[in-house]
Amino acid sequence: MTKWKLAVVQDDFNVGDNLHLMESHINCCMQENPETKFILFPEAAASGYVFSEDHVANKAEPADGSSFSFLSRLAKKFELYIGYGFIEKKDGKVFNSMNLISPAGELLTTYQKMHLTPLEKHLFSAGDKLVTVKTELGTFGFMICWDMAFPELARLLEQQGADVILAPSAWERPYEGSYCRMAAARAMDNTVYLATCNYTGDDEDIQFFGRSAVYGPDGGIISGKVTEESSLAFAEINIEKREELKETFYSMRSDERSDLYTVQWKGD
Secondary structure (H helix, E strand, O other), X not given: XXXXXXXXXXXXXXXXXXXXXXXXXXXXXXXXXXXXXXXXXXXXXXOOOOOOXXXXXXXXXXXXXXXXXXXXXXXXXXXXXXXXXXXXXEOOEEEEEEEEEOOOOOEEEEEEOOOOOOXXXXXXXXXXXXXXXXXXXXXXXXXXXXXXXXHHHHHHHHHOOOOXXXXXOOOEOOOHHHHHHHHHHHHHHHOOEEEEEOEOOEEOOXXXXXXXXXXXXOOOEOOOOOOOOOXXXXXXXXXXXHHHHHHOOOXXXXXXXXXXXXXXXXXX
């Protein structure tokens, strides 16, 4: 499938019943745009993003735990890919993770956030594996929030075949500009689509600002109006268009001199 529709969700996932809030957005999405094939929720959407050891300990669950079971049913009902953040408990460690569920309700993969912020390092273990998944919609690469600050990670995902990078986030004020510019740069640098979604509302000393968007392979926003309110944003993903852009002006990947980069890095 070369053309399909993707939705990104933003809301305050630090209040209320998160899973039922997610269900409400899925129902709204399928009523508004029933042809949607993929819906993406923010970082730790299933649990809430709170810097508290008690919160993390209480919300941590296996990748195939209760949040997965709840959302798997919805994925099967609507024949929809669902990507969402959650707090993962695995092998005695806790990770800031993301699951991808298939339209058949299967758990396709789990990604563990690799780059933790100073506020997270005492709460989570850092992941150490790049993750890409090939599907009939294209190949997806995975990031979470602060991972977008590292161009090398996006480049490695593209080298592994990513057509679309998924970057659920919980990005706070006053760094709205950095959030938008980093997302656009990672898309354009690699001529890939990048979908990112964020929280809205306030959590004690942290204020979130939304501005979720889908960026095209040229770095431009393709998901319509960017807002700071609770909302859904939709975008058409066109894999053939991506290939066309790579062959015209946005030919950086085929023109780059990676042989020279390797020599320089070895000399450092």
